[in-house]
Amino acid sequence: MSAYDVESGDQLHPGDPVTVDRYTTSARINHWITAISLVLLALSGLALFHPTLFFLTGLFGGGQMTRMIHPWIGVVLFVSFFALFVRFWRANLWRSVDLTWLARLGAVLGNHEEKLPEVGKYNAGQKLVFWSMSALIIVLISSGLVIWDQYFFPYSTLEQKRVAVLIHSIAAIMAICVWIVHVYAAIWVRGTIRAMTRGSVTGGWAWKHHRKWLKELVTGRTKRGRTQAVP
Numbered sequence: 001m002s003a004y005d006v007e008s009g010d011q012l013h014p015g016d017p018v019t020v021d022r023y024t025t026s027a028r029i030n031h032w033i034t035a036i037s038l039v040l041l042a043l044s045g046l047a048l049f050h051p052t053l054f055f056l057t058g059l060f061g062g063g064q065m066t067r068m069i070h071p072w073i074g075v076v077l078f079v080s081f082f083a084l085f086v087r088f089w090r091a092n093l094w095r096s097v098d099l100t101w102l103a104r105l106g107a108v109l110g111n112h113e114e115k116l117p118e119v120g121k122y123n124a125g126q127k128l129v130f131w132s133m134s135a136l137i138i139v140l141i142s143s144g145l146v147i148w149d150q151y152f153f154p155y156s157t158l159e160q161k162r163v164a165v166l167i168h169s170i171a172a173i174m175a176i177c178v179w180i181v182h183v184y185a186a187i188w189v190r191g192t193i194r195a196m197t198r199g200s201v202t203g204g205w206a207w208k209h210h211r212k213w214l215k216e217l218v219t220g221r222t223k224r225g226r227t228q229a230v231p
Contacts, residue, residue: 007121037073
């Protein structure tokens with residue numbers, strides 16, 4: 001398909017209600033591996049971050065085990081998120097309409113989406129989450145390798161390790177904050193979680209929240225002679 005944010009696997013199904021395939025099974029598995037890795041990484045990282053949170057090491061078999069598996073969870077997160085990045089980067093490219101969407105953020109928070117411009121598969125908020133996590137995960141893996149003494153001890157100085165620990169901690173806190181916003185938004189906008197559990201959304205949901213994406217999907221099908229009705 002030529003539309004930049006209509007991806008392979010996006011399909012329309014007639015019925016009552018009309019349903020729209022938003023994520024393939026492999027994309028959902030990829031997403032949940034990333035999500036679970038991020039949660040485990042946050043918990044194990046917080047356990048090592050401050051003595052008052054050391055009790056969290058009990059979730060991973062103790063302090064030594066937590067210290068050992070934390071960086072490996074980070075590797076899993078990096079690889080899994082990289083796969084997500086390859087899947088979704090094109091649909092998350094910044095467009096001029098995204099600035100208008102952000103300028104009308106009050107309408108978003110007030111649930112007055114009729115005042116918003118039509119957006120593609122992802123709105124400006126979702127794109128900011130995507131690119132923020134992309135940048136933060138690169139920072140986390142880069143700084144994490146510097147302080148992973150089991151394998152990379154000889155390749156950096158003590159001062160570099162100290163700076164890396166500070167950068168790693170700040171990036172981790174920022175990533176947790178972005179994750180909280182992402183989860184809150186998914187719960188707040190009804191029907192969003194269904195997309196990542198069942199892979200589909202209703203036609204009404206797509207029309208309300210991502211109308212441009214739905215129109216591009218319909219137009220693509222029309223060109224092939226298979227127009228579908230949309231509520």
